[in-house]
Amino acid sequence: MDLLQRIQRWYTINCNGDWEHSYGLSVWHGISVQTLDNPGWMVSIDLKDTCLDASAVPYVLHERSTVNWFGYKVExxxxxxxxGPENLTEILAYFLDTFIPENIDPSSTLEVYLPVLGYEEQIWLHAETxxxxxxxxxxxxxxNPESTNAVMWRSDKELDLLAQSEISLADLQTEFAVGDRIEPYIFQADDNMLRTFLVSPAKK
Structure with missing residues (x-):
């Protein structure tokens, strides 16, 4: 996976229906890449409400020449x-390969929904990751599938199917277990454009 794909994955994995939305002109959650006039690049990555938001790093500069240089800070x-003009990939590689693994808060969690057996791509069960x-x-x-907000669905049709069947919420199961590692993706429900959530692909 190349650097651009990986930075896309960082953005995707933090999208939960709330994080990716702006909260006014001066507050945003996302990534920006801009050019500098000296010449060069500037990459800004918002860390608020992510597993990296407790990080703080003073400015560090690696200057090799007037056109080959790289610096970063977190505040x-x-x-x-x-x-510099040829250092954009170095900035992204540092963020992905060094900064993220060194600064992940192990107590920070993300909500993910796991496919329910027999209802893959229709009904999901809530998990913390x-x-x-x-x-x-x-x-x-x-x-527990019977707990509040534990189940997510594609549309009301799936809920109608459950209601008409002899299956209760308590019977819903997933083949995933605590300790499994997954690469979730964004899913948007059919019945509400704002109901966007992270789901896990079914096991192969």
């Missing part, structure tokens, strides 16, 4: 990397 819940890398999480707990 106010934002990673900022800068570099912790980040392992920019694209992978490890399951730390799986909700």
């Amino acid at each position: 106010k819940e934002k990673f900022e990397g800068v570099g 912790r980040m392992i890398s920019e694209s992978k999480v490890e399951i730390v707990s799986i909700s």
